[in-house]
Amino acid sequence: MSDLIDELLAGKHRALARVITKIEDRRSGHRDLVSQLHQHTGNADVIGVTGSPGSGKSTLVDKMAATYRDRGLTVGVIAIDPSSPFTGGAVLGDRIRMGSNIGDMDVFFRSMSARGSLGGLSTATTDAVKALDAFGKDKIIIETVGAGQNEIDIVKTADTVMVLVPPGSGDDVQMLKAGILEIGDIFVVNKADLDGANRTVQELREMLDYSDGAILQSSGHHGAGSMEGTDGLQIEAESEGWDPEIIETIAQRGEGVDEVLDTLDSHATYLDDSGERERQARTRYAEEIRTLVREDVNDLMAEELDHRGGMDAYLDDVVTRETDPYTVADELVGPLADCVRDRRKE
């Protein structure tokens, strides 16, 4: 078992791939693997990229990876696509866009599917990130369609969250509704050569100013359409928190990618300097522990339920009003609670 970990730590690509497979399949023994990995993690910057379908995520990620490679850094990418809720099957197409990193093994690209209705995708993603981190990747990018709570949970496992907004993606209300403003550290208006890009930048800027609680400023000095400006970098100095940046890119031609990476770097610096990185990590680990505890207790109780003859026996009684769901829950969990409390007294 730990041979695999040794191989992974020694930089063997196949071992890394296999570890991620075990994590994805929730194969027996994967927990041991991940817990062995933990001590080797904490060195990578994790970047979450989300946005609506067709906003250019994969293309931008491809260019980002290539640019990081030019800067001498290694990159891991996890691209998550939806799977069919009916068959569980999926066509994972993000790899097609990875044309800038042909044959470059130091860009480790892995496609993952949401695997139907079974939960645990964010757990699997977190664990896969750990594998890439322990492998020694400098930058890890998680790419997912920003469509719902699930995806938001996933990108929240990243240090920095980048939201792609295509031009003309609707009025102000749409942006509020999507709930993406709260999670984005960096907003990228991709396909900035299209009509409506300026307006989208403008709208985003206004929304972000509102959400800051600030009175809307006239957007004179960092107005829309200032592609060449590096003004993105100086705004955050005003307050101690991080003010989300807005960057325009044309990912297909690689325009604006350097600026994206520089902004990511300055966000990383901000995280370090402000102590936010540690705070984030603590919150994240707390969440991870809670999730695991919840799942383990769930498993234990499912086992107990089976042992007592399965759910159906209880259902009959509930349907005929002989008992009720609360009583059943008490009956099942009661012994566990007693057991734990007794132990505590000793």
Next chain:
Amino acid sequence: MSADQEQRTIRCLVAKVGLDGHDRGAHVISRAFRDAGFEVIYSGLHRAPEEIVQATVQEDVDVLGISILSGAHDTLVPEIIDGLEEYDAFEDTLILVGGIIPDDDEAELKELGVSEVFGPGASMEQMVEYVRENVPEKE
């Protein structure tokens, strides 16, 4: 639901290599595999053998389906297999070839380590069935 429930899913890479733009078959097969509940990674057109190797290794697929209609299988397939061996990915990957492959060449490809060759007339069910029965058990 539990995160510990084992969720073994068959993963396939459907690959187009070389200068061959005929991807109808690859698309149809990708969909059939998806509908069979597999996870399919489609490579896109005009891939170099090294890209296919990179994808097979990184994605840790169970099945590599190579679609070639250009007649260059004798050159491209061995290159891919060499690459897979280099990264220790040859042993536990089921390699299939689809396309127009003459009988003599088919024997040669199987000699190299291709498990099965599917020519014109092969049915979707047949292929899905073959994959289900022959998918390597990964340790």
